[in-house]
Amino acid sequence: MRNRRVRKVKGVLWFVLGVTFVVACARFFSGLGTVTDLTDRTPWGLWIGFDVMAGVALAAGGFVLAALVYCFRQEKFRPLLRPAILTAFLGYVAVAVGLLFDLGRPWNIWRPMFFWQHHSVLFEVAWCVMLYTTVLALEFLPVPLEGSRFHGVARFLKRFSLPLVILGIMLSTLHQSSLGSLFLITPGRVHPLWYSPILPLLFFVSAVGLGLAMVTFESRATSWLYGKKSEDPLLISLMRPLAVVLLLYAGIRFVDLAARGVLPLAFEWTWESTLFWFEMVVSALLPAALILSGAAKKGGRALSWIAGLVVVGFVLHRIDTAGISGITRAGVRYFPSWEEIVTSMGVVSAAILAFLFFVERYRVYPPEEEPAEPAPLPPVRVRYRQFTAPLATARSSSLLFVIGAALAFALLPSGAVFGARLVETPVRGSRRVLARDGSGQELLLVDGNRANELTLFPHDEHVKRLGEKACAICHHMNRPGDRETSCYECHRDEYVATDLFRHEDHVRALGGNAGCAKCHADPSLAKSRGNATSCLECHEDMVAGGDLVPKPAADSAFFAPSYMQAMHGTCMACHEAEDEKNGEAVPKLALCGTCHPDPRDFEPTAARGRTQE
């Protein structure tokens, strides 16, 4: 029964890990843009808000418990110390991995070690996290070494427990608060209900509360999973300090809001105020009330609920501060893609699996006391269903990993599989407008991608000057049965060439399967575009003669160049020749500024969002 529960939980975790594995490959081989909804305007998304900000806070149990046991001499909590330190260590490794996902150039992560930027909060965070992860590794190392050949090393390291613990507490205090300091430079972005000059203090106090809650939660979860005796009495005595910390946090937060004069914002009916109250109730007010009402005294599920609320609430606080609270103010639209969500889940799953690995192999939790007198064995009843095949967990876990990975590989956008491609910018036709000078002349307003980069094109004037017969100069290729097909109908994308060939139409026109050989003449070759009969061989007069558009090469006859290229090509070719002929006499129409008078036209356009599939 217990065995099966462990196997089920591991199976789910391995499934998530399988999905993550494929997404991770796509992220590192094809780039951030192919799997995330991050943009230049919202470069920090779920991976920073959850994996890094919340991840560090979730790992706070390590230093809180170490301080309780070593500094405040609360020896009774020692059984909880090892799991807390293991969680902290795995949590920090997970943070580092999550950061690698988010960094645009992850291979530069070593740089803060050698290129010191004393003014940067991130520099301090980087060093603290690095050093603290090392400290945690040294604190935990004795556990796996205890029973091994290297038990001498374990004994040696244990002698330095106290200095290591003190160093750990110091480093944690520094960077838990510094993560809050990161946001001090963005007062315009973080909503005033979250932004505060004392963000560092709030981050630190909430980390202490979250640390206590995490220790409680994972102790309960491990007892449930392995069916071992719960440590409820210990956990119950953690609840009072937790309540104190939560009330302290809530008090500081409200006093700070009042002192800054933004408390009224919390009572305006806005999306932020709702979020604020939800977060406050879940993270601090409700759990503290539950503890003070005595609900936790019985132990059991109440403990899990209280700890769970605190965990969810404070994780939300980190995500709110790092992103959600700024959505309205920054005017950005960001929602994490499924790939981002799965990756965050995958990093957590990997950490949990590593945790279970250590719990199963080493003495992370104190061994359960054997009953003095062995209980009489129950009468033998053979139940074949209890038989577990060898490698059963490995079989089910690896199967779910494979299925998860295959599912992810199928669902990934093709840009993530085959590399990013340019974003599609569909073109819309030009509009007819009247000239402002009152002449009644009709002009064409050319702005294919509707980016307000307007060009006025005097169509009538061109017809008048060049004559009706010159239509083909611009309308060089018409759709069947059409005489003046607009540019945008073939040049359908602003920046990317459009594929005009329609296989289905040709199949129908050539009489189904019998017609294959008309284009794919050589049966020994793979049927592809490259070796098919060229368009121009059948459609000899596909392109009108005498036009300004360069003739397509035989192998690229399928493609219409981008709208921008087509427009520039046609207009500029003619005007360059005219300008040369006329010298200084007339305005230089081939210069960019003549058609695009507004210099803003040449600014790079805003972030284009997720790379097209």
Add this chain to the structure above:
Amino acid sequence: MEAWLDWARGPAFRFALALLVLGVLRHVFLLVAGIRLAMKRAGDKKLPWKAILKSTVSWLFPARHLGQSPFFSAASVVFHAGVILAPLFLVSHVYLIEQSIGVSWPTLPAILADVLTGAAILGLGTVLVLRVSSRAARALNRPVDLWLPSLLLVPFLSGFLAMHPALNPIPFDAMLLVHVLSGALVLALIPFTKLVHFVSLPATQLVSEVGWHFPPDAGERVAVALGKENQPI
């Protein structure tokens, strides 16, 4: 139809391919773990490499086994040759692979590809017929032994017809859809059916060599379990 074809060639095929590659790797991993476990339980120190290699190779080139039922065995060899060579070295497949990941290799001439595809279809058909007609084989048949070879026929038949539009009775795209989907289904099924024998063959030779040992003190443990220690057997 083109949208369906895009779906079959895109997500559906990618799903099958990932299942195939990772599923086969999973089998290799589990086989190694299983062998280690079996050796530990049997108390063996060394793997009988030579016996395994000899047995594997003799089944790869079954000249020695032809004697028992030569027609059946010959059909099986022809079928295996066609099934392996035709899809791997078909010019259209190599072209598709080159288009998507840029790797390519030499291809079969069209006529040889047709012959090998025909060999695969005929070989497979013969094996199926013998599976049903021979009484000894019928006694061993499980449902999977009949539907799996039948399913395997589909991509070969549809592929052949897609390559020869003159013989193809239904629209080209429809035939291609059948071909791609059935091919993907076969690839996806490899790790979950006996088709996986293309990697597990050496390991299955091990069963008789390692797996069927009794552990060194097995007899005594049985005696203990029966409460008949120190008694003559």
